[in-house]
Amino acid sequence: MPVPLAPxxxxxxxxxxxxxxxxxxxxxSGCRNLLLYPVGATSVCCAVCNAVTAVxxxxxxxxxxxxxxxxxxxxYIRGATSVQCSCCHTVNLAMExxxxxxxxxxxxxxxxxxxYGARSVKCAVCNFVTAVSTSTxxxxxxx
Numbered sequence: 034m035p036v037p038l039a040p041x042x043x044x045x046x047x048x049x050x051x052x053x054x055x056x057x058x059x060x061x062s063g064c065r066n067l068l069l070y071p072v073g074a075t076s077v078c079c080a081v082c083n084a085v086t087a088v089x090x091x092x093x094x095x096x097x098x099x100x101x102x103x104x105x106x107x108x109y110i111r112g113a114t115s116v117q118c119s120c121c122h123t124v125n126l127a128m129e130x131x132x133x134x135x136x137x138x139x140x141x142x143x144x145x146x147x148x149y150g151a152r153s154v155k156c157a158v159c160n161f162v163t164a165v166s167t168s169t170x171x172x173x174x175x176x
Contacts, residue, residue: 060108062086062119101125139163 055072063084070077070088078085089095094111102123109116109127116125126148133146136154140161147154147165155162 057088059086059088060106065105065120096127098125098127134165136163136165 056069057072058067058069059077060066061068061077061079061082061084063079063082063086066079066081068077068079068086072091074088076085076087089110095108096111096113097106097108098116099105100107100118100121100123102118102125103121105118105120107116107118107125113127116127117123118125128148134149136145136147137143138145138156138159138161140163141156141159143156143158145154145156145163151165153162153164
């Protein structure tokens with residue numbers, strides 16, 4: 034006797050963004066994938082790793098830096114003084130643009146960035162150590 038077949042299940046209804054279409058994005062706290070979410074959400078569940086990531090309050094300015102330990106792009110709330118990488122646990126110093134200065138390497142002329150107050154900076158390209166004079170720092174502060 035033939036067995037009746039069940040009909041195909043109806044496909045799930047696709048997600049429809051809010052009427053005004055505003056979406057935002059953040060990095061998953063579990064797998065570091067970029068997540069899109071509708072504005073107004075308080076948390077987002079990652080479809081890849083199922084980690085739930087809290088959404089920062091509206092109006093929170095975010096900044097980003099590259100981890101010095103594993104070179105992962107990190108996002109953090111602007112104004113933080115340090116950021117711990119969730120991948121390698123390195124604590125990274127988070128500096129605002131007004132806390133750094135630039136000088137050209139004394140050997141290869143590569144543009145180098147350093148923290149204000151430093152007496153010298155070592156070039157990552159040629160390993161030359163360039164002395165930072167106070168007059169150079171004052172020039173950078175005034176520009």
